Structure formats: C-alpha cells, structure tokens
Amino acid sequence: MRYSAEEMDALLTRYDYAPHMLVQVLREIQERTHWLSRRLLQSVADRLHLPLAHVEGVAGFYRFFHIQPVGQYRILLSDNITDRMLGSGTLMQQLCKLLGVAPGSVRSDGRVSVATTSCTGMCDQGPAAIINHHQVVTRLTPQRVEDMAALVEAQVPLAQWPAEWFRVEDQIRLTNVKLGKQPALGAGIAAAIAKGPQSMLDDIKKSKLRGRGGAGFSTATKWQLCRNSKGQTHYVVCNADEGEPGTFKDRVLLSSYADTVFEGMTIAALVVGAAKGLVYLRGEYRYMLEYLQSVLQRRREQGLLGPAIQGVDGFDFDIEIHVGAGAYVCGEESALIESLEGKRGTPRIRPPFPVEAGYLGQPTTVNNVETFCAVTHIAVFGGEWWSKIGTPQSTGTKIHSVSGDCERPGLYEYPMGTRIGRILEDCGARDTQAVQVGGPSGVCLSALEFNRHIGFEDVPTAGAFMVFDRSRDMFEVARNFAQFFAHESCGFCTPCRVGTELVVRRMDKLARGYGSAEDIQVLYELDKLMHGATHCGLGAAACNPLRDTIGKFRPAYERRLQSLHFAPGFDMDAELSQARLATGRDDPGAHLETLA
Amino acid sequence: MSNRIDALTPGTFMLDGEEVEFGHGESILQAATRTGHYIPHLCWHPEFGATGSCRICTVKVNGRTGAACTVQAASGQEVESNTDELNSQRKTMLQMLFVEGNHFCPSCEKSGNCSLQATAYAMGMEGPHFEELYPDRPVDASHPEMMLDLNRCILCGLCVRASHEADHKNVFAIGGHGIQTHLLVNSSSGRLGDSTFAETDRAADICPTGVILHKRRGFQVPIGQRRFDAKPISEQVEGGQT
Numbered sequence: 001m002r003y004s005a006e007e008m009d010a011l012l013t014r015y016d017y018a019p020h021m022l023v024q025v026l027r028e029i030q031e032r033t034h035w036l037s038r039r040l041l042q043s044v045a046d047r048l049h050l051p052l053a054h055v056e057g058v059a060g061f062y063r064f065f066h067i068q069p070v071g072q073y074r075i076l077l078s079d080n081i082t083d084r085m086l087g088s089g090t091l092m093q094q095l096c097k098l099l100g101v102a103p104g105s106v107r108s109d110g111r112v113s114v115a116t117t118s119c120t121g122m123c124d125q126g127p128a129a130i131i132n133h134h135q136v137v138t139r140l141t142p143q144r145v146e147d148m149a150a151l152v153e154a155q156v157p158l159a160q161w162p163a164e165w166f167r168v169e170d171q172i173r174l175t176n177v178k179l180g181k182q183p184a185l186g187a188g189i190a191a192a193i194a195k196g197p198q199s200m201l202d203d204i205k206k207s208k209l210r211g212r213g214g215a216g217f218s219t220a221t222k223w224q225l226c227r228n229s230k231g232q233t234h235y236v237v238c239n240a241d242e243g244e245p246g247t248f249k250d251r252v253l254l255s256s257y258a259d260t261v262f263e264g265m266t267i268a269a270l271v272v273g274a275a276k277g278l279v280y281l282r283g284e285y286r287y288m289l290e291y292l293q294s295v296l297q298r299r300r301e302q303g304l305l306g307p308a309i310q311g312v313d314g315f316d317f318d319i320e321i322h323v324g325a326g327a328y329v330c331g332e333e334s335a336l337i338e339s340l341e342g343k344r345g346t347p348r349i350r351p352p353f354p355v356e357a358g359y360l361g362q363p364t365t366v367n368n369v370e371t372f373c374a375v376t377h378i379a380v381f382g383g384e385w386w387s388k389i390g391t392p393q394s395t396g397t398k399i400h401s402v403s404g405d406c407e408r409p410g411l412y413e414y415p416m417g418t419r420i421g422r423i424l425e426d427c428g429a430r431d432t433q434a435v436q437v438g439g440p441s442g443v444c445l446s447a448l449e450f451n452r453h454i455g456f457e458d459v460p461t462a463g464a465f466m467v468f469d470r471s472r473d474m475f476e477v478a479r480n481f482a483q484f485f486a487h488e489s490c491g492f493c494t495p496c497r498v499g500t501e502l503v504v505r506r507m508d509k510l511a512r513g514y515g516s517a518e519d520i521q522v523l524y525e526l527d528k529l530m531h532g533a534t535h536c537g538l539g540a541a542a543c544n545p546l547r548d549t550i551g552k553f554r555p556a557y558e559r560r561l562q563s564l565h566f567a568p569g570f571d572m573d574a575e576l577s578q579a580r581l582a583t584g585r586d587d588p589g590a591h592l593e594t595l596a
Numbered sequence: 597m598s599n600r601i602d603a604l605t606p607g608t609f610m611l612d613g614e615e616v617e618f619g620h621g622e623s624i625l626q627a628a629t630r631t632g633h634y635i636p637h638l639c640w641h642p643e644f645g646a647t648g649s650c651r652i653c654t655v656k657v658n659g660r661t662g663a664a665c666t667v668q669a670a671s672g673q674e675v676e677s678n679t680d681e682l683n684s685q686r687k688t689m690l691q692m693l694f695v696e697g698n699h700f701c702p703s704c705e706k707s708g709n710c711s712l713q714a715t716a717y718a719m720g721m722e723g724p725h726f727e728e729l730y731p732d733r734p735v736d737a738s739h740p741e742m743m744l745d746l747n748r749c750i751l752c753g754l755c756v757r758a759s760h761e762a763d764h765k766n767v768f769a770i771g772g773h774g775i776q777t778h779l780l781v782n783s784s785s786g787r788l789g790d791s792t793f794a795e796t797d798r799a800a801d802i803c804p805t806g807v808i809l810h811k812r813r814g815f816q817v818p819i820g821q822r823r824f825d826a827k828p829i830s831e832q833v834e835g836g837q838t
C-alpha cells in the first residue's frame with residue numbers, strides 16, 4: 001500500500017515531529033501499509049533527524065512490526081499453553097492447509113500470512129487469534145477457521161467479518177472489592193482532594209498496599225520517592241502491558257472498569273505532583289484503543305481530567321495512551337519507559353530508578369492497572385479499611401485470571417491469603433495435577449502444595465492461575481514456557497539471549513527422544529546461571545518453570561531420556577545435515593532412522 | 597586516566613579481600629581496573645559509558661550478584677570476584693558467546709589480540725561445551741579500508757557507543773531481538789562502504805573481537821608476538837587499560 005509524503009507529514013505533525021514518538025509513528029504507518037519497507041523507514045528517519053539504523057533497530061525489535069513483506073491478512077494464533085490445550089495446534093494446521101501457506105511465511109500471492117504469537121490474554125476463551133494486529137478472534141473452532149479462510153480468499157474486509165467472532169467476554173466469576181460495585185464517578189478524586197496530597201499518601205501508607213504487577217513493592221514508598229524527586233515534570237504511568245501468559249485481569253479492568261483505573265492514575269498525579277499520565281497498552285489490546293480514548297474524552301468533559309480538575313486551580317492532569325507492538329519485556333518498567341521514549345525495549349541500568357529519572361529523564365511512577373483500581377477504592381473508603389482485608393503483609397484483595405483445566409475459567413477476586421485449593425474448588429477444577437501461579441515466571445505447584453496460600457508471604461502472583469489436570473504432560477508445559485522466554489528475550493544480555501535458546505534446544509532434544517541424564521544436568525546449570533547473571537527479571541525467571549517441573553515432575557523428563565546414565569555424544573542424523581544441504585536432498589532416504 | 601586518587605576519595609571497598617579506593621561516581625569495575633585489579637569484562641571500556649550487556653563482569657556484592665560495571669562502588673562493600681563459582685559462571689557465558697557466533701580462532705587475524713579469546717583462556721575454557729548455533733552472518737567487505745566479519749560479533753555495543761560518543765557519527769546500531777539480535781550499519785544499503793565510517797574513527801579500533809578489521813593489516817604482527825601472547829589479559833590492567 002502506498003503511503004504519501006503528505007500523509008507522513010500530517011502524521012508527524014500530529015506527533016510534533018518528536019523522536020520519542022517513534023514507536024507510535026511506526027505503528028500508525030504500519031496500520032496502513034501492513035509492513036515497514038526500508039524506504040518508509042528512511043523517510044521517517046530523515047524527517048525525525050534520526051539515523052536510519054536507529055529506526056531500523058527499533059522497527060526490528062518489536063514482534064508486531066514487519067520489516068519484510070507480510071500478507072494483506074496477517075493472522076497470528078495465540079500460542080500460550082492454554083491455547084494449545086484448547087487445540088490451537090490442530091487449528092493452525094487446518095488454517096494453513098486451507099489457505100495453502102506454511103506457518104511463519106507469506107503466501108506467494110501476498111494475500112495472507114499465518115504465524116503464532118505469545119499469549120494474547122484470552123486464555124479463558126481461547127483458542128484465540130489476532131488479525132492484522134488489531135482484531136482479536138476468540139473461541140476458534142474448526143468451523144470458524146474454515147469460514148475465516150473463506151473470508152480471506154474472498155478478500156472480505158475485516159470490518160465485514162462476523163462481529164460475533166470479535167466478542168471478548170469479561171467472565172467475572174467471583175467479585176469482591178475491585179470487581180464489585182464501583183465508587184461514583186469522581187468520588188475517589190474528590191476524596192483525595194479533600195484529604196490533600198500528603199494525607200492521601202499517608203492513607204495509602206496506612207493501607208499497606210503493595211503493587212499488583214508482580215514484585216509487590218509498596219505503592220506508598222514508590223509514590224513518596226517519586227514525589228520527593230526533583231524534576232521539571234513528574235509522570236504517572238499505567239503498566240497495561242499484561243504480557244505474562246495466563247494473565248488477563250488487566251484486560252477486563254480496562255474494558256469494564258476504565259473509569260476506576262483512570263481515577264487511580266489521577267489520584268496518583270495529585271500525590272506525586274504529575275501533570276501528565278501515560279497508559280502503556282499492550283499491542284494485543286489494540287482493539288480497545290478507541291473505546292479507552294472515548295472514556296478519556298468523556299472524563300475531560302466531566303472535569304475529571306484536563307485543567308483544574310474538579311475546579312481545583314493548579315490540579316491539571318491528562319492521560320495519553322501509547323500502544324505497544326508485541327514485546328513482553330516492555331512490561332518491565334524501565335524497558336517500558338524506553339519503549340515510551342520510542343526506543344528498543346531493553347531494560348535500563350538501575351539506579352537511577354524510574355522514580356528518580358524515568359520517562360524523558362523525569363521522576364516517574366509506574367504502576368499496574370490493578371494497583372490504580374485499588375487506589376481509587378482506598379481513596380473512597382480509607383487505608384484503614386483496606387489494611388483489614390487480607391493478611392498482615394499482603395493487604396486487600398487480588399484478582400486471579402483462572403484458565404486451563406476447569407469448568408469455569410475467568411476472573412476470581414479473593415482477599416489475599418486465600419488457599420490455592422479453595423480457588424481450585426471454586427473454578428471447578430478436577431483431578432488437578434499442577435497449578436502454574438503467576439504465569440511462566442511464577443511458580444508451578446504440585447498437588448502436595450494446594451494448601452499453600454496466595455500472598456507475598458507464601459505464593460506471590462501477578463494474576464495468572466493456570467490449571468493442569470492429570471492428563472497433561474508437564475514436560476510439554478515447561479517446553480512451551482521455554483519457547484515463550486526464548487521468543488521474548490530482548491537479546492541484550494548474554495545469559496538470557498543465548499541461554500533461553502540453549503534451553504529450547506535441550507528441551508527439543510529431549511522431546512525427540514535423544515536426551516540423556518547429562519542434558520538434565522545442563523538444564524540445571526543454565527537455570528543456576530540465568531538466575532543470578534541476567535540484566536533483568538525476564539532472564540532470571542526464564543528457568544523457573546523448568547526447575548519446578550524437573551523437581552516436581554521428574555518422571556515426565558526421565559521418560560524422554562534414551563538412557564538414565566548414558567550420554568549420547570552426537571546425533572548421527574543431524575551430522576548428515578550439511579551433506580543434505582550440499583546435495584539438495586531432504587527425502588526420507590537422506591536420513592538415518594530417527595526416533596522422532 | 598590517572599590511577600592516583602585525590603584527597604576527596606569517597607571511600608574504599610573490599611575486592612576479594614583487598615582494599616580498593618574508589619572515586620566519586622565510580623562503578624566497582626571502574627575503580628578496580630583503575631587500581632590495577634582484574635575483573636573479567638568484555639562490553640565495558642574505560643573511555644565509554646557502561647551498558648551491562650555481556651555480564652562477564654558479574655560479581656557478588658555483599659552476597660548479591662550484579663554486573664561490576666553497573667554497580668556503583670560504595671564504602672563497606674564486600675565484593676567477591678575471583679572465586680571458583682563466579683569464574684565457572686563466566687566460563688559458561690564465554691562458551692555461550694563462542695557457540696552463538698562462528699569463531700574459528702586459528703584462522704582469525706585478531707587471534708592473540710582478541711579479548712574474547714584472551715578472557716576465555718583466563719577462565720580456563722577448553723571447549724565450547726554447548727552445541728554450536730552456526731548462525732548465517734555474511735561478511736561485509738564493501739568499505740575500501742575496513743571490513744566487518746559479523747561472525748565474531750558478541751553484541752557488546754562498544755562500536756555503537758564509540759561511534760556515537762567519540763566520533764559523533766552513529767555508524768552502528770543494534771537490530772533484531774532475542775537470538776536474532778545483530779549489528780546494523782547506518783547507510784541506505786546497510787553496508788559499511790556506503791556509510792560515513794572512516795579508518796581514523798575511534799570505533800575502528802574498539803572491537804574486542806575480530807569483527808571490525810583494517811584491511812591489508814592482518815598478520816602484520818606475527819602470531820606469537822601479539823598482545824595477549826606476551827602476557828595474559830589478567831596481567832594487563834595497570835593504568836586503566838583493558
């Protein structure tokens with residue numbers, strides 16, 4: 001598709017020709033052109049006075065940007081383990097067969113490309129897909145896949161596809177504070193204004209609220225540090241990157257409780273003294289953008305955003321939405337800030353921490369979507385009230401995104417301290433073998449541990465709760481997670497960039513039946529190294545599922561070893577690969593007998 | 597850089613049981629190197645800012661691991677570096693770097709002058725341990741004076757920083773992600789010959805491995821008389837060098 005110089009100038013004018021808007025600029029261009037040719041990258045670089053290699057480096061970093069041609073229809077099937085359990089693998093084969101295209105490639109007529117993507121956050125209504133990095137299709141069935149292929153062949157525009165396919169449900173199964181009745185519009189802000197910034201901060205301190213993004217850092221401490229940091233401007237950032245496979249609570253909070261989220265951000269702005277807020281919305285949630293913008297617009301008209309909020313002179317705050325482009329690591333707060341600044345999403349060196357020098361070098365507080373929701377409720381009902389819910393070290397409630405082998409997947413909100421077994425009972429899980437709490441970077445619990453409790457004292461979680469019954473192969477679960485981390489490594493540091501790849505290769509080797517006890521030893525060694533040596537939490541957590549499953553489900557691994565003792569030196573058939581390349585042969589006769 | 601510390605020295609820390617004085621704002625690696633202590637490292641160079649990407653300098657500071665090039669020195673720190681555990685981790689990461697690229701030392705004209713090779717010797721690396729990944733990385737010989745053999749790139753980013761900070765040119769950038777991460781050249785064709793790169797650039801001599809090479813100079817100094825042939829890398833840190 002052509003993209004004229006006038007169009008590009010109009011777009012860049014809208015973004016003030018600011019280099020830090022590069023990711024947004026590339027995303028908007030690609031929405032029109034499908035892919036980013038070198039020529040397009042060059043004109044963006046020229047106009048923003050950036051080196052072409054820099055623009056190319058940014059475009060090549062994000063999974064949803066394409067610097068090679070792609071199909072007019074770009075279909076990405078969600079590849080989380082829960083999607084696989086719901087049959088995504090077979091659907092992928094079916095779709096590719098119907099369309100006559102190989103996974104990961106573009107059909108020769110340029111009509112369509114099909115590939116997989118990391119978790120789309122639709123685990124409770126999978127198998128899911130994303131079309132053209134915009135529309136999410138849930139509940140894929142063989143019928144739906146067949147109809148989809150027909151629509152692609154007939155070149156029917158997305159807007160005319162059945163609306164039913166794009167339906168995303170909330171599936172709220174159990175409510176407590178945050179998913180229950182919401183405070184009246186503006187009530188949280190009014191309460192915060194009445195208290196004043198310092199008392200509001202004291203109230204958050206009293207609540208003992210800890211961040212809901214995973215690490216559980218004290219929200220009051222973070223805000224205090226940000227408030228005390230000197231800078232020209234302070235920023236409030238809402239982390240809506242929700243990339244952890246199995247987590248989808250933030251999606252529901254944004255689609256049905258956006259006012260509460262934005263209100264929490266506004267309260268944070270009052271406390272830290274920020275005039276601008278940014279929502280980092282993951283690319284997979286692009287379909288919500290127009291809706292969220294309409295909520296922001298309404299709030300401006302209601303005097304809840306913009307200059308002099310609720311009539312208070314000097315309380316000026318507005319919110320802007322940045323859309324990500326498919327990179328899990330951008331959920332890490334310093335990588336997120338790099339991405340907001342239009343760069344590759346590699347985590348920064350800390351210190352300085354974002355609260356001292358974050359977005360554009362200014363003091364910035366980054367908080368999770370659910371954290372901001374909690375703040376609004378605390379503003380209305382008080383820190384004292386919140387601190388009485390949950391446990392002494394983990395106050396309040398936590399929302400769990402439940403998926404996998406259970407009758408009622410969806411959202412469950414409980415006070416902190418809830419027993420794992422209780423959640424399993426409530427969601428209708430039967431014959432459960434294991435639960436992955438907090439996603440692949442969390443912990444894998446076996447049935448012996450279902451009496452443990454959710455909370456920072458025992459089992460912390462970012463929200464995911466994936467259930468596996470006894471029919472599941474925990475080795476394949478760990479292998480799926482290993483592939484996820486290798487796919488999402490930002491590539492910056494040695495142990496993660498190379499380590500995640502080596503882990504995948506070992507797991508593949510075991511899966512092919514060529515493993516030996518030595519391979520398990522190497523996996524242990526990689527786990528130990530990556531835990532301590534990586535630059536950020538992604539690489540540090542990448543072997544968690546591996547370690548948990550080797551430790552707790554060892555037979556799943558040992559079943560795959562050729563011998564528990566013997567270590568094969570090399571794979572005879574693989575040794576022939578160069579000969580096959582040289583002769584251009586890959587027929588069965590060119591292979592030694594394989595065990596696969 | 598001077599290895600003398602002025603009277604305003606903020607303090608000292610302990611490195612493997614030896615006292616090291618540090619200056620204002622220095623990282624552990626900066627202070628250690630300036631005072632002649634060897635902490636293995638590849639992506640850091642005294643002239644440029646730290647990035648913390650190779651992780652070879654990983655040490656334990658009061659029991660917690662961190663990259664010595666990015667951790668600020670502070671009074672009272674107990675830093676462990678030269679321990680069996682850390683050196684073995686370093687060896688593993690070096691092995692990772694070797695299998696990630698295509699390193700055939702015997703035919704490489706950087707052999708003997710290469711920090712990757714020298715550090716591997718220092719850590720007692722005797723083989724690759726992991727399976728080779730054999731990436732497909734073409735050589736770029738388009739420039740009249742210089743060439744790029746990307747097979748040996750360890751993505752340390754030193755050329756990126758040198759070109760930016762010293763040459764004010766931005767000839768290099770990092771592209772891709774994950775195991776596909778690679779070096780980019782800033783020119784319309786993506787080739788070095790079409791860039792503004794010059795033989796006299798600081799970035800032309802910064803590469804710790806054999807990627808950025810001057811043409812027609814290879815093997816001018818015979819193997820056996822090269823930098824790390826004379827003395828191991830661990831003994832060449834005096835005065836903030838290496």
Ligand SMILES: Cc1cc2nc3c(=O)[nH]c(=O)nc-3n(C[C@H](O)[C@H](O)[C@H](O)COP(=O)(O)O)c2cc1C
Pocket residue numbers: 210211212213214215216217219239240241242243244328329330331332333334366367368369371536537538
């Ligand atoms: C690899 C990685 C991915 C992360 N992804 C997210 C995410 O998607 N959403 C989130 O809120 N926090 C994520 N975090 C945690 C954030 O860095 C940060 O701690 C959090 O947003 C702080 O918010 P809170 O204090 O409200 O929890 C991630 C961290 C890492 C290391």
Ligand code: SF4
Pocket residue numbers: 329346347488489490491492493494496497534535536537538539540
């Ligand atoms: S651990 Fe290293 S490579 Fe992995 S995501 Fe973090 S910074 Fe990137």
Ligand code: SF4
Pocket residue numbers: 748749750751752753754755756779802803804805807808
């Ligand atoms: S070319 Fe050399 S200096 Fe540049 S990133 Fe690669 S190894 Fe480092």
Ligand code: FES
Pocket residue numbers: 636637638639640647648649650651652653654663664665666
């Ligand atoms: S020298 Fe410190 S990480 Fe490379």
